[in-house]
Amino acid sequence: MPLFEQGATRRGRIRVFLRAQLPFALGVLFIAMIAAIVHPEGLSTPAMLIGFGIAAVATLAAIVVPWERYRPSWMILVAVADLLAVALVRAELFPFVPAVTMLAVFPILWLAYGFAWPGMVVAVFGAGFITSFQFAYVGAWPDTPVEWANVVTLPTLIVGVAVIVFVAARQLRRNARRLTEASAAQSAALREAKDTEAVALGILNTVNAGVAFYDNEGRLDVANKLAHAMTQMVGFELDEPPYAGDNVLAADRVSVIPYDQQIIPRALRGEIIQDHVEWLGPPDEQVAIMASSSRVYRDDGQLLGTVIVAYDVTELADAVEVREQFLRTVSHELRTPTTSITGFLDLIADELDPADEKLQRYVEIVTRKTNDLFTRVGELLQAHGGExxxxxxxxxxxxxxxxxxxxxxxxxxxxxxxxxxxxxxxxxxxxxxxxxxxxxxxxxxxxxxxxxxxxxxxxxxxxxxxxxxxxxxxxxxxxxxxxxxxxxxxxxxxxxxxxxxxxxxxxxxxxxxxxxxxxxxxxxxxxxxxxxxxxxxxxxxxxxxxxxxxxxxxxxxxxx
CATH class of the missing domain: 3.30.565.10 (Histidine kinase-like ATPase, C-terminal domain)
Structure with a gap:
């Protein structure tokens, strides 16, 4: 369809009719009323009847024919029919109503604006046809320059306006094409950004860690479900200051961490946190997390924001606690009998006959091995992490x-x-x-x-x-x-x-x-x-x- 239409639909066809053909039809009707006043006998002439008939048929075709089913350029036939109707009506009315030539403005502008180069060519030839047909109709050509000037001035001006409209239409088409391309590129970029965001959120929700990213002004940008779940245990939301809660304990599981020393406030202040351990939640539902944070920068050094990552290490912390308890228990349980064995070996050594070298050698071996065992028990005592x-x-x-x-x-x-x-x-x-x-x-x-x-x-x-x-x-x-x-x-x-x-x-x-x-x-x-x-x-x-x-x-x- 021509430029008037925004899509190959019935609604678009009606829009073209309202913008292009209806104004012409109203102009023809107005001229018919003027002719009935100033030249009533001309209404019955063949030229007038055929001209008004062609204008009526073209108007009906513009609204009724489903042009959207065919090639858009076929609608140029309506504009050509309008030019023919103007030529016939003008041939009869021009001596009485010179302004009848203005009817040519509607189809010529439509051709120049809506059909690119082919429309412009048809508009120029149409203007020439309208002018020359009147001479053929009356059978006489102008005799003086003044008569020629009166005949050709108005059509020439109409063609000049058509040329301006044509140039403007070409520029509008180029701009529209650029806007369409830019809009398509922007839509593609938006789709890609949304796809990337969906992939990123899918990855974040898949990893077994709480991840949150805050922009350079401290506003939450993105966080996965696990991060929200961790903070909800403490009693605050990731996107609501002060980003801290009451049920947060240090690694010793006893010391309460003040609000300003908790993970998110520290990270947003610019601190780089590495493997920081906290206990979250009420006493009967505590979980241990290990958190780290870092700042994110552009290539030019501009700060983008802060990323915080926290892992649930409750099972590991519980396993470490069980191991520590086991080491403490085993160490103390072994140390007591080992001490007793060492003491009794000393007593046995005191009671041995110095002449019994074989028995003394046996006691020395037992004593040496007992000392080795005592050393190992001491290592275990050191290993359980006592201060x-x-x-x-x-x-x-x-x-x-x-x-x-x-x-x-x-x-x-x-x-x-x-x-x-x-x-x-x-x-x-x-x-x-x-x-x-x-x-x-x-x-x-x-x-x-x-x-x-x-x-x-x-x-x-x-x-x-x-x-x-x-x-x-x-x-x-x-x-x-x-x-x-x-x-x-x-x-x-x-x-x-x-x-x-x-x-x-x-x-x-x-x-x-x-x-x-x-x-x-x-x-x-x-x-x-x-x-x-x-x-x-x-x-x-x-x-x-x-x-x-x-x-x-x-x-x-x-x-x-």
């Missing part, structure tokens, strides 16, 4: 290493190994001497246990950039990257330890890391299968930053 205190003093690092070396000398000698110490003295640090000795002793003991018999164990110490580094190296099977991720886990033992039947519970490195962590330090591993292994204790020279020097103590927490 200790660090007694911070200014100490000589070399003295700590010498003490640890003496404690491991017999074990090293049994494997044909020597412990070599190298470092620049004096080197002082603020630390707990006893705990640091335990940590270094554990590293040397491990180096002896897992090192190649007959090879040396090297202990090096130095200060660098305000840090004390104690490195223990040996030659042995090495530690793979997969093993390095687990060596500090409680009860973990490497395949090498199991295959070589090396005794231990797998708690030594766990205790080592707890000691180093309490000093605000790190344990570094440099190893690979088949290469020498180096464990390095890295501590601040001034001691833990969180503990003022005048207090002289810090809390030691074993990792859970």
């Amino acid at each position: 200790k205190t660090l007694h911070l003093v200014d100490l000589d690092v070399e003295g700590v290493i010498r003490t640890a070396t003496e404690r491991t000398r017999d074990a090293a000698a049994a494997n044909g190994m020597a412990v070599e110490v190298a470092g620049a003295s004096p080197l002082h640090a603020r630390a707990d001497a006893d705990q640091l000795v335990i940590a270094v002793t554990e590293l040397i003991t491990n180096a002896v246990k897992f090192g190649t018999p007959g090879s040396p164990v090297t202990v090096r110490y130095q200060e660098s950039e305000g840090r004390v580094r104690i490195a223990v190296s040996n030659s042995g099977p090495g530690v793979s990257h997969a093993e390095q991720r687990r060596v500090f886990d409680r009860f973990y033992r490497t395949p090498s330890a199991r295959s070589r039947e090396i005794q231990g519970f797998g708690l030594g490195l766990t205790n080592l890391r707890a000691i180093v962590d309490a000093h605000d330090g790190h344990v570094l591993i440099d190893s690979a299968p088949g290469t020498p292994t180096t464990f390095t204790i890295d501590l601040p020279v001034g001691g833990p930053a969180a503990t003022p020097p005048e207090e002289g103590s810090a809390e030691l927490r074993a990792p859970r």
Whole structure:
């Protein structure tokens, strides 16, 4: 259909009729009434009758014929019929009603506006036909320039207006096409955005974690069902300040966390939270969550918002609690009889006849194994996560290493190994001497246990950039990257330890890391299968930053 129509429908056909043909039909009716006044005898002439008849048929065809079923260009026939009707009516009425030429405006503008180039060509030829047909009808041509001017001026002006309309229509078509393309692209982008949002929400609702994203102004943008469920347990909604509730406890399951220290307020203030544990809900329905948060930025550095992720770790927390209770129970239950056995062995040793060497050797073996058992029970007691205190003093690092070396000398000698110490003295640090000795002793003991018999164990110490580094190296099977991720886990033992039947519970490195962590330090591993292994204790020279020097103590927490 022409531009007047917005769609190939019956409603569109009626819209074209109302905008294009009806004004022409009304104009013809008006001219007929004028003719009845000024030239009534002309109404019965063949030209007038045929002209009005063609106009009536064209008008009827425009409203009745289902043009939407055919090619849109076929409706140009109605406009052509209108031009023919104007030519016939004008031929008879022009000497009496010169304004009859204005009827040509309606079909010519329709052609110029609605049918592109073909319509413009038909409009120009139609204007020429209307002008020349009147001469043929009367059988005489104008004789003077004035007569010619009167004849051609109005049609020429009408064609000029048609040209302007044609140019404007082309521009409108281009703009309409661009708008249509832009609208289609926008619709496609909107559909894609909605699809992406649906996929994202589907993923968020599938993962076993509560996820919430707040924009850069702190307004909730998106959150999955699990995140809403977690906050509803506490008694607040994710999209309503203050984003905190009453039933929130710290990891100890006792301390109440203030509103401003709960996860969402902290995250929205810009804090980066890593693996923070809280207990949510009333006492009889508490669940444990582990939450993390981070800020999200565009490539240009502009802040987009904050994402918060929380996992339900209730089962894990309960399992850890059961394990801790089991360790405490087993440790205490074993410690009591072990202490009694040790005491009675001392009594038996006092009563033995010195001359009975065989029996004394048996008692020594039992005593040694009992001491080993006592040591293992002590490791279990350390493993259940009880709290200790660090007694911070200014100490000589070399003295700590010498003490640890003496404690491991017999074990090293049994494997044909020597412990070599190298470092620049004096080197002082603020630390707990006893705990640091335990940590270094554990590293040397491990180096002896897992090192190649007959090879040396090297202990090096130095200060660098305000840090004390104690490195223990040996030659042995090495530690793979997969093993390095687990060596500090409680009860973990490497395949090498199991295959070589090396005794231990797998708690030594766990205790080592707890000691180093309490000093605000790190344990570094440099190893690979088949290469020498180096464990390095890295501590601040001034001691833990969180503990003022005048207090002289810090809390030691074993990792859970």
